[in-house]
Amino acid sequence: MKKRVVCLTLALIMSAAQVVSVSASREEELREEQAWTYSQLDATYAQIDSLYYAKEQLQAEIANLDANLVNVMVSISVLEGDISNKEADITKTKEDLGKAQKARDKQYEAMKQRIQYLYEKGGNDAWFQMMMNADNLSDLLTKAEYTQKMYDYDRESLDKYVNTIEQVKQLGTKYEQEKAELEGMKQEYEAESVNLQNALDQRRAESANCDEEIAYAEYMATEYSNLIMEQQAEIERLEAERIAAEEEARRQAEAEAAAAAAAAAEEASYSEPEPVYDEDGNEVDVEDAAENGYTVYDEEGNEVDAEEVMSSSSGDVQYDEYGNVIDSGNTVSDPSQYTSSGSGSGSSVVDYATQFVGNPYVWGGTSLTNGADCSGFVQSVYSNFGVDLPRTSYEQQTAGREVSYSEAQPGDLICYGGHVAIYMGDGKIVHASNSVDGIKVSDNAAYRTILSVRRLV
Numbered sequence: 001m002k003k004r005v006v007c008l009t010l011a012l013i014m015s016a017a018q019v020v021s022v023s024a025s026r027e028e029e030l031r032e033e034q035a036w037t038y039s040q041l042d043a044t045y046a047q048i049d050s051l052y053y054a055k056e057q058l059q060a061e062i063a064n065l066d067a068n069l070v071n072v073m074v075s076i077s078v079l080e081g082d083i084s085n086k087e088a089d090i091t092k093t094k095e096d097l098g099k100a101q102k103a104r105d106k107q108y109e110a111m112k113q114r115i116q117y118l119y120e121k122g123g124n125d126a127w128f129q130m131m132m133n134a135d136n137l138s139d140l141l142t143k144a145e146y147t148q149k150m151y152d153y154d155r156e157s158l159d160k161y162v163n164t165i166e167q168v169k170q171l172g173t174k175y176e177q178e179k180a181e182l183e184g185m186k187q188e189y190e191a192e193s194v195n196l197q198n199a200l201d202q203r204r205a206e207s208a209n210c211d212e213e214i215a216y217a218e219y220m221a222t223e224y225s226n227l228i229m230e231q232q233a234e235i236e237r238l239e240a241e242r243i244a245a246e247e248e249a250r251r252q253a254e255a256e257a258a259a260a261a262a263a264a265a266e267e268a269s270y271s272e273p274e275p276v277y278d279e280d281g282n283e284v285d286v287e288d289a290a291e292n293g294y295t296v297y298d299e300e301g302n303e304v305d306a307e308e309v310m311s312s313s314s315g316d317v318q319y320d321e322y323g324n325v326i327d328s329g330n331t332v333s334d335p336s337q338y339t340s341s342g343s344g345s346g347s348s349v350v351d352y353a354t355q356f357v358g359n360p361y362v363w364g365g366t367s368l369t370n371g372a373d374c375s376g377f378v379q380s381v382y383s384n385f386g387v388d389l390p391r392t393s394y395e396q397q398t399a400g401r402e403v404s405y406s407e408a409q410p411g412d413l414i415c416y417g418g419h420v421a422i423y424m425g426d427g428k429i430v431h432a433s434n435s436v437d438g439i440k441v442s443d444n445a446a447y448r449t450i451l452s453v454r455r456l457v
Contacts, residue, residue, distance in 0.1 A: 027238040034231040038394040038418070041224040042373070045418035046363065048217045049434040055210040062203045069196040072189050079186040086179040093172040100164040225417060228394070276304060346411020346423075346457055353381045353422050353430045354441065361438045366391075368439075374420050377432040377439060378413065381422065387456055393420040400456040405446070413454040414445050421445070423453070 276296035278284050284296060298304050362371025368380050375393040382389050389399055397415040408414070412423040421431030421442075429445045432438070 027235055027242060030231055030235045030238065034228060034235065034394075035392065037224055037228050037231060038392055041221060041228065041418040042375075042393060043363070044217050044221045044224060046434055048214060048221065050436065051210055051214045051217060053434070053436050055207060055214070058203050058207045058210060062200060062207065065196055065200045065203060069193060069200060072193045072196060076186060076189045076193065079182055079189065083179060083182045083186065086175055086182060090172060090175045090179065093168055093175055097165060097168040097172060100168055104162060104165060221418070274298065346409050349381060349385060349411040349457060350422060350424050350430065352384060353377075354424070356381075356439050357430065357441055359439045361432045361435050363435070372432050372439070374432045378420050378422060382456060385457065389456075393418060396420050397452050397454070400454040403453050403455045405450055405453050408445075408453050409455070411457050413452075413456065414450055415452040415454060416448045417451060419448065 275283050276298065278296065296304055356368045356377075359369055360371040361373060363373050364376070365371040365373055366376035366380050368377065372380060375391060375396055378393075378396060379389045379391060390396055393415065396413060397420070399413065403409075403412065405414075408423050410423060410425045414421045414423050414429055419431070421429035423445060424430055424441065427445050428441060428443055430439070430441050433440050433442070
């Protein structure tokens with residue numbers, strides 16, 4: 001009887017489970033879809049971090065190129081000034097050369113005229129005529145000395161002008177060479193400015209592309225967040241329906257099981273009375289004998305009371321809520337027990353976590369040495385202290401208990417959209433940041449919007 005009641009109860013429970021199986025299946029599908037959406041959101045946030053890093057690098061390159069371009073343009077401007085000054089020097093040199101050539105020619109003509117005068121006055125006998133016309137020797141020597149001085153002066157002046165012309169020519173040649181060098185340098189700087197401008201335009205275009213990619217990634221992150229909220233709302237609705245259906249099914253199953261147990265108890269509570277006999281030894285109906293007050297006997301011939309025989313054939317049998325017979329005063333209790341254990345303080349968690357700073361970030365990884373993502377890092381750190389955490393960052397947002405950020409203590413989880421970190425105190429966090437920085441310490445825990453702070457230890 002007991003086995004039959006238990007089987008009946010199990011059958012009713014299985015039947016009730018079939019009522020909510022479709023809802024539970026859809027709920028499980030939604031949870032899987034939400035897990036995928038969370039993974040996409042985490043990947044999108046990682047992509048945004050990478051894009052912002054790339055943009056910072058590009059901005060640094062743009063600033064450097066811009067500074068170099070300014071320096072080159074300043075150099076070109078200086079060179080243009082130097083070339084202009086050199087052209088002025090060349091122009092002045094040409095003017096000086098013309099003046100020197102005119103002075104030379106003038107001196108040469110004067111010298112020719114004086115020589116011509118001497119020869120015209122005396123020809124080859126000019127010196128003889130000068131001596132003959134001299135009043136005395138002193139006068140002769142004075143005239144001869146004067147004539148020689150005139151000749152020497154003319155010759156010296158002519159040589160001076162010839163030297164001046166040569167120097168001016170050399171200076172003009174030097175200026176022309178220097179101008180050519182300056183113009184060559186200017187051409188090189190102009191070519192460099194073109195290269196710098198092209199590189200600058202390219203980096204600015206790449207930066208603009210980064211902005212577009214960041215905007216699209218942020219748009220996708222918003223879409224994923226909205227989808228997660230929609231999925232969560234649907235999951236909660238299905239979960240509420242499932243719980244209500246399970247509760248109703250359980251209630252019905254318990255009611256049916258109780259009814260079945262009552263029927264079984266009623267059936268089990270009745271047993272056939274012992275046979276009774278009349279004074280002639282003939283078996284008689286005990287109910288008829290009890291109703292009519294007949295005297296009856298048992299099998300051994302002893303007189304018995306028919307009403308007592310009737311009452312002894314029924315007994316009070318008790319059953320528990322599952323249809324099991326309760327005997328010897330024993331009761332049935334629920335054997336299910338759920339326990340959780342954990343050890344360590346928040347400070348010891350932080351001390352342990354910071355040992356792995358500098359190790360790589362690996363998407364989907366859980367290794368503290370070979371690489372982990374944000375949630376894998378947190379999960380592996382707390383696993384060392386006997387705390388079993390879910391795998392993903394969105395699931396870890398519901399672990400432990402909620403505290404405010406102002407109450408945050410070392411070891412608490414700081415949960416962001418698609419990211420999770422361990423609070424160190426003094427506004428610092430240790431976390432698996434991204435593929436560029438790896439596992440690191442950040443000085444500003446509020447560098448992104450904080451969704452939740454969870455206390456685990």
